[in-house]
Amino acid sequence: MAKCDANETGVGDWMQKWLKVTRRQRKKRPFARVAMVGDGVNDAPALAQADVGISVGSGTAAAMETAPVLLMRSSLYSLLTFLDMSRIVFRRVKLNFIWASMYNVVCIPIAAGILYPAVDRGLPPVIAGLLMIASSLTVMVSSLSLKFYREPKH
Numbered sequence: 001m002a003k004c005d006a007n008e009t010g011v012g013d014w015m016q017k018w019l020k021v022t023r024r025q026r027k028k029r030p031f032a033r034v035a036m037v038g039d040g041v042n043d044a045p046a047l048a049q050a051d052v053g054i055s056v057g058s059g060t061a062a063a064m065e066t067a068p069v070l071l072m073r074s075s076l077y078s079l080l081t082f083l084d085m086s087r088i089v090f091r092r093v094k095l096n097f098i099w100a101s102m103y104n105v106v107c108i109p110i111a112a113g114i115l116y117p118a119v120d121r122g123l124p125p126v127i128a129g130l131l132m133i134a135s136s137l138t139v140m141v142s143s144l145s146l147k148f149y150r151e152p153k154h
Contacts, residue, residue, distance in 0.1 A: 037079060039063060054079065081151045092146060096139045103135045 036043065036050035040063020047053035048066040055067035058074040071078045111128035115121075 037076075038067075040066075054082070084152050085149060088149065089146060092143060096142055099142070100135055100139050103138075107131050107135070 033051040035052040035054060036046050037054045037056065038044075038047050039056045039058060040047065040060035044060065044062040044066050047055060047063055052069060053067035054069040054071060055063040056074055057064075057070060057072040064070055069082065071082065107128075111123050111125075111131070113122045115123070
């Protein structure tokens with residue numbers, strides 16, 4: 001009965017066209033991610049299935065258990081804050097990785113003695129150790145600067 005109604009109204013054709021379009025889009029963008037925001041009343045399975053499930057704090061216990069992200073306030077402005085904060089944190093992780101990598105690419109060969117043939121002296125182990133501590137401290141201070149994050153004005 002339902003199949004007859006769907007065919008008569010054209011819903012079946014529309015659904016087939018929509019599925020073809022979404023398959024094509026998935027092939028074009030295979031690394032696309034899906035985020036689901038919900039309270040868990042009817043959408044707990046979708047929250048669990050999504051790449052990023054975001055549960056609203058006033059939702060059900062099932063939603064709070066299945067979603068990896070929990071917004072404590074029921075306002076959707078907290079979703080905007082979450083997205084802004086995640087962009088800033090990811091940018092900081094990349095900056096720290098680049099900084100530590102460049103620091104190690106320059107300082108480890110010097111500590112290993114690459115300058116020894118040119119200046120007839122090596123880097124003392126104490127100085128090499130202090131340079132590695134300085135590298136770790138700069139990454140740590142850079143990460144701690146996230147503590148000064150302020151919510152964007154909505």
